[in-house]
Amino acid sequence: MRKNLYKCFTKAIISAPNPLKGAVNFVKSIWFVLFVLMFLNCIKRAMINNSKNIPDMFYGSSPEIMKRADYLRKNMTLFEKRVWFRLRSNQLGVRFKAQHPIDIFVVDFYCHAFKLVVEIDGEIHFSQKDYDQGRTAELNRLGLKVIRFSNKEIENDIDSVIEKIKGYLI
Numbered sequence: 001m002r003k004n005l006y007k008c009f010t011k012a013i014i015s016a017p018n019p020l021k022g023a024v025n026f027v028k029s030i031w032f033v034l035f036v037l038m039f040l041n042c043i044k045r046a047m048i049n050n051s052k053n054i055p056d057m058f059y060g061s062s063p064e065i066m067k068r069a070d071y072l073r074k075n076m077t078l079f080e081k082r083v084w085f086r087l088r089s090n091q092l093g094v095r096f097k098a099q100h101p102i103d104i105f106v107v108d109f110y111c112h113a114f115k116l117v118v119e120i121d122g123e124i125h126f127s128q129k130d131y132d133q134g135r136t137a138e139l140n141r142l143g144l145k146v147i148r149f150s151n152k153e154i155e156n157d158i159d160s161v162i163e164k165i166k167g168y169l170i
Contacts, residue, residue: 048154056081057112059142061101069106073099079151080108086162087118094169103142105135111135120154 058066076084076099087096087109100110102117109118117139121132136146145168149161 017151057072057084057110057141058101061103065101065104066104069099069101073105076124077120077151079122079154082154082158083118083120083149083161086158087165092162092166092169102139104144107139107146111169115144116165118165119146121147121150122146123151128133 061069073083080098084096084098088098094113096118097110097112098108100107102110107117107118110116111118117131132148134154136148139146147168149164155159
């Protein structure tokens with residue numbers, strides 16, 4: 001289908017009478033052809049990505065959520081920093097993103113290759129269990145696995161937390 005569309009379009013350009021004259025008009029027509037070819041290439045890439053059904057790693061996050069993630073990334077809690085120190089720079093063999101935007105949420109850590117979300121629950125999470133359950137359900141609906149750790153788990157035995165995370169990376 002793409003080849004037929006491309007052939008039809010190029011035939012139309014080649015066979016169309018050229019009302020443009022002179023060097024300036026020639027340059028304009030070259031730019032137009034380049035624009036059309038870039039447009040067709042974009043359509044081709046979109047069709048390939050859609051055929052592979054590869055989701056956007058941000059799952060349609062808005063610019064506001066992106067800004068919020070940036071702010072949270074610059075202001076991580078002590079326990080998030082401890083975990084991030086062990087996850088960053090592909091230390092577990094895969095890439096994790098800190099304070100990553102997904103849909104309307106900002107998750108603490110995200111591994112796109114395994115669709116794994118790691119959440120660090122501080123004191124506030126004890127009073128918002130319903131919200132956390134709904135958030136986890138929504139992330140699961142997007143096809144993501146969510147694992148949660150409390151600040152106490154990180155403080156008492158961060159090595160076992162990292163081992164549990166590694167267990168999801170198989």
